[in-house]
Amino acid sequence: MKLTLGLANTIITIDLLGQTQQVAHLCHEYFKDFLCPEQETDAEVKVSIQKNLNDRSPVKNRGQAPVFEKRLPIKETIAWLNHTPRHNDNFQITETIISSFFLDGLLLFNPETAEGRIYLLQDGPGCFLSIYRLFWVYLAQVLGERKGCFIHSAALAKGEKGYLFLGDSGAGKSSLAKICGGSKLFSDDSPALCERNGEYLVFPSPYHQIGHLKGLAKEVIGQRAKLAGFYFLFKDNRTYLESLSKKESLSLIINRHIHYFQYLSTRARLLLFELFLDACNKIPSYNFHFCLNTDIWNAIDS
Numbered sequence: 001m002k003l004t005l006g007l008a009n010t011i012i013t014i015d016l017l018g019q020t021q022q023v024a025h026l027c028h029e030y031f032k033d034f035l036c037p038e039q040e041t042d043a044e045v046k047v048s049i050q051k052n053l054n055d056r057s058p059v060k061n062r063g064q065a066p067v068f069e070k071r072l073p074i075k076e077t078i079a080w081l082n083h084t085p086r087h088n089d090n091f092q093i094t095e096t097i098i099s100s101f102f103l104d105g106l107l108l109f110n111p112e113t114a115e116g117r118i119y120l121l122q123d124g125p126g127c128f129l130s131i132y133r134l135f136w137v138y139l140a141q142v143l144g145e146r147k148g149c150f151i152h153s154a155a156l157a158k159g160e161k162g163y164l165f166l167g168d169s170g171a172g173k174s175s176l177a178k179i180c181g182g183s184k185l186f187s188d189d190s191p192a193l194c195e196r197n198g199e200y201l202v203f204p205s206p207y208h209q210i211g212h213l214k215g216l217a218k219e220v221i222g223q224r225a226k227l228a229g230f231y232f233l234f235k236d237n238r239t240y241l242e243s244l245s246k247k248e249s250l251s252l253i254i255n256r257h258i259h260y261f262q263y264l265s266t267r268a269r270l271l272l273f274e275l276f277l278d279a280c281n282k283i284p285s286y287n288f289h290f291c292l293n294t295d296i297w298n299a300i301d302s
Helices: 018-031 074-081 131-144 173-179 246-256 266-282 296-301
Strands: 002-007 010-016 043-049 069-072 098-102 105-110 115-120 148-150 153-158 161-166 184-187 192-196 199-203 225-235 240-243 285-290
Touching: 002 018, 010 018, 010 131, 018 043, 018 131, 043 131, 069 074, 074 098, 098 131, 105 131, 115 131, 131 148, 131 266, 148 266, 153 173, 161 173, 161 199, 192 266, 199 266, 225 246, 240 296, 246 266, 246 285, 285 296
Parallel strands: 010 043, 043 115, 161 225, 225 285
Antiparallel strands: 002 010, 069 098, 098 105, 105 115, 148 192, 153 161, 153 184, 192 199, 199 225, 240 285
Protein backbone atom coordinates (compact mmCIF):
# COMPACT_ATOMS: atom_id res chain seq x y z
CA MET A 1 0.00 0.00 0.00
CA LYS A 2 1.38 3.39 -1.00
CA LEU A 3 0.70 6.89 0.31
CA THR A 4 1.95 9.98 -1.51
CA LEU A 5 2.31 13.35 0.18
CA GLY A 6 3.44 16.78 -0.88
CA LEU A 7 5.71 18.74 1.46
CA ALA A 8 7.56 21.98 0.58
CA ASN A 9 7.17 21.34 -3.17
CA THR A 10 8.60 17.84 -2.74
CA ILE A 11 6.64 14.67 -3.54
CA ILE A 12 7.35 11.77 -1.19
CA THR A 13 5.99 8.23 -1.30
CA ILE A 14 5.57 5.95 1.71
CA ASP A 15 5.26 2.26 0.82
CA LEU A 16 3.78 0.12 3.61
CA LEU A 17 4.84 -3.50 3.20
CA GLY A 18 3.20 -6.60 4.62
CA GLN A 19 2.04 -6.27 8.21
CA THR A 20 2.88 -2.57 8.31
CA GLN A 21 -0.31 -1.92 6.36
CA GLN A 22 -1.87 -2.09 9.82
CA VAL A 23 -0.42 1.37 10.41
CA ALA A 24 -2.07 2.89 7.31
CA HIS A 25 -4.76 4.59 9.38
CA LEU A 26 -2.07 6.24 11.51
CA CYS A 27 -0.26 7.49 8.40
CA HIS A 28 -3.51 8.93 7.06
CA GLU A 29 -4.01 10.72 10.36
CA TYR A 30 -0.42 12.07 10.49
CA PHE A 31 -0.47 13.37 6.92
CA LYS A 32 -4.16 13.77 6.10
CA ASP A 33 -3.82 17.41 5.02
CA PHE A 34 -0.75 16.69 2.89
CA LEU A 35 -1.82 13.59 0.98
CA CYS A 36 -1.96 14.10 -2.77
CA PRO A 37 -2.81 11.93 -5.79
CA GLU A 38 -0.06 9.49 -6.65
CA GLN A 39 2.41 10.99 -9.10
CA GLU A 40 6.09 10.94 -9.95
CA THR A 41 7.98 11.10 -6.67
CA ASP A 42 11.19 12.75 -5.51
CA ALA A 43 11.86 10.24 -2.73
CA GLU A 44 10.50 6.98 -1.40
CA VAL A 45 10.61 5.14 1.91
CA LYS A 46 9.54 1.53 2.43
CA VAL A 47 8.36 0.37 5.83
CA SER A 48 8.50 -3.24 6.97
CA ILE A 49 8.45 -5.28 10.15
CA GLN A 50 11.80 -6.92 10.77
CA LYS A 51 11.69 -9.42 13.60
CA ASN A 52 14.83 -9.19 15.66
CA LEU A 53 15.86 -12.80 15.09
CA ASN A 54 19.39 -12.40 16.44
CA ASP A 55 17.91 -11.35 19.79
CA ARG A 56 19.98 -8.24 20.29
CA SER A 57 19.54 -4.56 19.59
CA PRO A 58 21.54 -2.69 16.94
CA VAL A 59 22.38 -0.21 19.71
CA LYS A 60 25.27 -1.02 22.04
CA ASN A 61 24.48 0.27 25.52
CA ARG A 62 27.95 -0.48 26.88
CA GLY A 63 26.64 -0.71 30.45
CA GLN A 64 24.94 2.69 30.34
CA ALA A 65 21.27 3.60 30.55
CA PRO A 66 19.06 2.30 27.70
CA VAL A 67 19.35 4.22 24.44
CA PHE A 68 16.04 5.42 23.01
CA GLU A 69 17.30 7.52 20.11
CA LYS A 70 20.69 7.69 18.42
CA ARG A 71 22.48 8.02 15.11
CA LEU A 72 24.36 4.78 14.57
CA PRO A 73 27.76 4.14 12.96
CA ILE A 74 27.00 2.47 9.65
CA LYS A 75 29.64 -0.22 10.23
CA GLU A 76 27.83 -1.33 13.39
CA THR A 77 24.50 -1.29 11.55
CA ILE A 78 25.88 -3.39 8.69
CA ALA A 79 27.36 -5.90 11.15
CA TRP A 80 23.99 -6.20 12.89
CA LEU A 81 22.04 -6.53 9.62
CA ASN A 82 24.40 -9.25 8.41
CA HIS A 83 23.15 -11.43 11.28
CA THR A 84 19.48 -10.59 10.72
CA PRO A 85 17.56 -12.08 7.76
CA ARG A 86 15.83 -9.32 5.79
CA HIS A 87 13.38 -11.36 3.73
CA ASN A 88 14.92 -10.82 0.27
CA ASP A 89 15.21 -7.11 0.90
CA ASN A 90 16.78 -5.36 -2.12
CA PHE A 91 17.75 -2.18 -0.27
CA GLN A 92 21.48 -1.77 -0.86
CA ILE A 93 23.54 -1.13 2.28
CA THR A 94 26.67 0.94 1.62
CA GLU A 95 29.10 3.06 3.62
CA THR A 96 27.19 6.21 2.64
CA ILE A 97 23.93 5.10 4.27
CA ILE A 98 22.64 7.23 7.16
CA SER A 99 21.45 5.03 10.03
CA SER A 100 19.40 6.13 13.04
CA PHE A 101 17.49 4.38 15.81
CA PHE A 102 14.41 5.29 17.80
CA LEU A 103 12.77 2.97 20.34
CA ASP A 104 12.37 -0.29 18.40
CA GLY A 105 12.74 1.20 14.94
CA LEU A 106 15.73 1.43 12.62
CA LEU A 107 15.86 3.99 9.80
CA LEU A 108 18.25 3.79 6.85
CA PHE A 109 18.56 6.55 4.25
CA ASN A 110 20.63 6.64 1.07
CA PRO A 111 21.49 10.28 0.26
CA GLU A 112 22.57 9.30 -3.25
CA THR A 113 19.18 7.90 -4.27
CA ALA A 114 16.87 9.59 -1.69
CA GLU A 115 15.57 6.10 -0.89
CA GLY A 116 14.92 5.01 2.64
CA ARG A 117 13.95 1.94 4.61
CA ILE A 118 12.34 1.79 8.04
CA TYR A 119 12.51 -1.51 9.93
CA LEU A 120 10.16 -1.96 12.86
CA LEU A 121 12.19 -4.42 14.89
CA GLN A 122 9.44 -5.83 17.06
CA ASP A 123 6.13 -7.41 16.13
CA GLY A 124 2.97 -7.34 18.19
CA PRO A 125 1.28 -4.61 20.30
CA GLY A 126 3.21 -1.35 20.42
CA CYS A 127 5.52 -2.19 17.51
CA PHE A 128 4.53 1.00 15.69
CA LEU A 129 5.41 3.41 18.49
CA SER A 130 8.56 4.52 16.70
CA ILE A 131 7.07 5.12 13.28
CA TYR A 132 5.88 8.69 13.85
CA ARG A 133 9.37 9.82 14.87
CA LEU A 134 11.12 7.85 12.13
CA PHE A 135 8.90 9.34 9.43
CA TRP A 136 9.82 12.79 10.73
CA VAL A 137 13.55 12.01 10.58
CA TYR A 138 13.15 10.55 7.09
CA LEU A 139 11.35 13.64 5.81
CA ALA A 140 14.07 15.79 7.35
CA GLN A 141 16.63 13.77 5.37
CA VAL A 142 14.73 14.29 2.12
CA LEU A 143 14.37 18.04 2.69
CA GLY A 144 18.00 18.36 3.78
CA GLU A 145 19.23 16.90 0.50
CA ARG A 146 17.15 19.58 -1.25
CA LYS A 147 18.39 22.51 0.83
CA GLY A 148 15.49 22.56 3.25
CA CYS A 149 14.69 21.63 6.83
CA PHE A 150 12.17 21.53 9.64
CA ILE A 151 13.01 24.51 11.82
CA HIS A 152 12.12 24.66 15.52
CA SER A 153 9.82 27.67 15.39
CA ALA A 154 6.30 28.89 14.91
CA ALA A 155 5.64 30.11 11.37
CA LEU A 156 3.04 32.77 10.65
CA ALA A 157 2.20 34.17 7.25
CA LYS A 158 0.79 37.66 6.84
CA GLY A 159 0.04 38.60 3.28
CA GLU A 160 2.82 37.08 1.19
CA LYS A 161 5.41 37.34 3.96
CA GLY A 162 6.44 34.62 6.40
CA TYR A 163 7.73 35.16 9.93
CA LEU A 164 9.63 32.59 11.99
CA PHE A 165 9.40 32.83 15.78
CA LEU A 166 12.17 30.66 17.19
CA GLY A 167 12.55 29.35 20.72
CA ASP A 168 13.16 26.31 22.85
CA SER A 169 10.27 24.37 24.40
CA GLY A 170 8.33 26.69 26.67
CA ALA A 171 9.48 29.88 24.95
CA GLY A 172 5.92 30.66 23.88
CA LYS A 173 5.72 29.58 20.23
CA SER A 174 2.30 27.92 20.52
CA SER A 175 0.93 30.64 22.79
CA LEU A 176 2.05 33.33 20.37
CA ALA A 177 0.61 31.45 17.40
CA LYS A 178 -2.83 31.23 19.00
CA ILE A 179 -3.22 34.96 19.66
CA CYS A 180 -1.90 36.43 16.41
CA GLY A 181 -4.78 37.87 14.47
CA GLY A 182 -4.55 38.72 10.80
CA SER A 183 -2.14 35.90 10.06
CA LYS A 184 -2.13 32.29 8.92
CA LEU A 185 -0.48 29.56 10.95
CA PHE A 186 1.83 27.20 9.03
CA SER A 187 3.05 25.35 12.15
CA ASP A 188 3.53 26.19 15.82
CA ASP A 189 6.64 24.00 16.16
CA SER A 190 8.15 22.64 12.92
CA PRO A 191 7.45 24.48 9.65
CA ALA A 192 9.58 23.72 6.62
CA LEU A 193 12.07 26.32 5.39
CA CYS A 194 13.69 25.91 1.96
CA GLU A 195 15.82 27.87 -0.45
CA ARG A 196 14.34 27.94 -3.93
CA ASN A 197 15.93 29.95 -6.74
CA GLY A 198 17.58 32.37 -4.34
CA GLU A 199 14.46 32.93 -2.23
CA TYR A 200 13.83 31.68 1.33
CA LEU A 201 10.38 30.17 1.55
CA VAL A 202 8.36 28.99 4.52
CA PHE A 203 5.94 26.08 4.03
CA PRO A 204 3.26 24.46 6.21
CA SER A 205 4.19 21.26 7.98
CA PRO A 206 2.19 18.28 9.30
CA TYR A 207 4.14 18.54 12.57
CA HIS A 208 2.87 20.69 15.40
CA GLN A 209 2.40 20.58 19.14
CA ILE A 210 -0.10 17.78 19.65
CA GLY A 211 -2.76 18.82 22.16
CA HIS A 212 -2.43 22.53 21.44
CA LEU A 213 -3.43 22.57 17.79
CA LYS A 214 -5.57 19.88 16.19
CA GLY A 215 -4.59 20.67 12.62
CA LEU A 216 -4.04 23.42 10.09
CA ALA A 217 -6.62 25.61 8.43
CA LYS A 218 -7.48 24.12 5.05
CA GLU A 219 -6.60 27.32 3.22
CA VAL A 220 -2.91 27.18 4.20
CA ILE A 221 -2.20 23.70 2.83
CA GLY A 222 -0.07 24.01 -0.27
CA GLN A 223 0.74 27.66 0.39
CA ARG A 224 4.13 29.23 0.95
CA ALA A 225 5.41 32.59 2.13
CA LYS A 226 8.62 34.52 1.50
CA LEU A 227 10.66 34.76 4.68
CA ALA A 228 10.71 38.29 6.13
CA GLY A 229 12.50 37.79 9.43
CA PHE A 230 13.87 35.58 12.22
CA TYR A 231 12.48 36.40 15.69
CA PHE A 232 14.03 34.73 18.75
CA LEU A 233 11.42 34.68 21.51
CA PHE A 234 11.69 36.00 25.07
CA LYS A 235 8.64 36.35 27.31
CA ASP A 236 8.52 39.81 28.87
CA ASN A 237 6.12 42.33 30.39
CA ARG A 238 6.25 44.48 27.26
CA THR A 239 6.77 43.91 23.55
CA TYR A 240 9.83 45.22 21.71
CA LEU A 241 12.59 44.16 19.30
CA GLU A 242 16.37 44.12 19.60
CA SER A 243 18.49 43.75 16.48
CA LEU A 244 20.59 40.59 16.42
CA SER A 245 23.86 40.26 14.54
CA LYS A 246 24.12 37.90 11.59
CA LYS A 247 26.78 35.87 13.38
CA GLU A 248 24.66 35.44 16.53
CA SER A 249 21.60 34.48 14.51
CA LEU A 250 23.48 31.89 12.45
CA SER A 251 25.03 30.32 15.55
CA LEU A 252 21.67 30.05 17.34
CA ILE A 253 19.92 28.48 14.36
CA ILE A 254 22.62 25.95 13.49
CA ASN A 255 23.20 24.85 17.09
CA ARG A 256 19.64 24.85 18.44
CA HIS A 257 16.85 25.23 15.91
CA ILE A 258 17.22 22.74 13.03
CA HIS A 259 15.31 19.55 13.78
CA TYR A 260 17.44 16.38 13.45
CA PHE A 261 20.50 18.26 12.18
CA GLN A 262 22.81 15.64 13.73
CA TYR A 263 21.03 12.86 11.82
CA LEU A 264 21.48 14.37 8.37
CA SER A 265 24.04 13.41 5.77
CA THR A 266 27.23 15.47 5.55
CA ARG A 267 26.05 16.95 2.26
CA ALA A 268 22.68 17.96 3.73
CA ARG A 269 24.35 19.63 6.72
CA LEU A 270 26.65 21.58 4.40
CA LEU A 271 23.70 22.66 2.25
CA LEU A 272 21.83 23.88 5.31
CA PHE A 273 24.87 25.73 6.62
CA GLU A 274 25.09 27.50 3.25
CA LEU A 275 21.36 28.23 3.33
CA PHE A 276 21.42 29.87 6.75
CA LEU A 277 24.74 31.64 6.19
CA ASP A 278 23.20 33.35 3.19
CA ALA A 279 19.77 33.82 4.78
CA CYS A 280 21.21 35.44 7.92
CA ASN A 281 23.12 37.86 5.69
CA LYS A 282 19.96 38.86 3.81
CA ILE A 283 17.09 38.42 6.28
CA PRO A 284 16.87 40.57 9.45
CA SER A 285 17.09 38.84 12.84
CA TYR A 286 15.84 40.07 16.20
CA ASN A 287 15.54 39.16 19.84
CA PHE A 288 11.79 39.48 20.22
CA HIS A 289 10.62 40.36 23.73
CA PHE A 290 6.86 39.92 23.81
CA CYS A 291 3.87 40.19 26.09
CA LEU A 292 0.82 38.12 25.22
CA ASN A 293 -1.50 41.03 26.02
CA THR A 294 -0.15 43.22 23.22
CA ASP A 295 -0.42 43.25 19.43
CA ILE A 296 2.90 41.86 18.23
CA TRP A 297 2.36 43.14 14.69
CA ASN A 298 2.63 46.77 15.84
CA ALA A 299 6.19 46.07 17.02
CA ILE A 300 7.09 44.03 13.93
CA ASP A 301 5.61 46.42 11.37
CA SER A 302 7.25 49.43 12.96
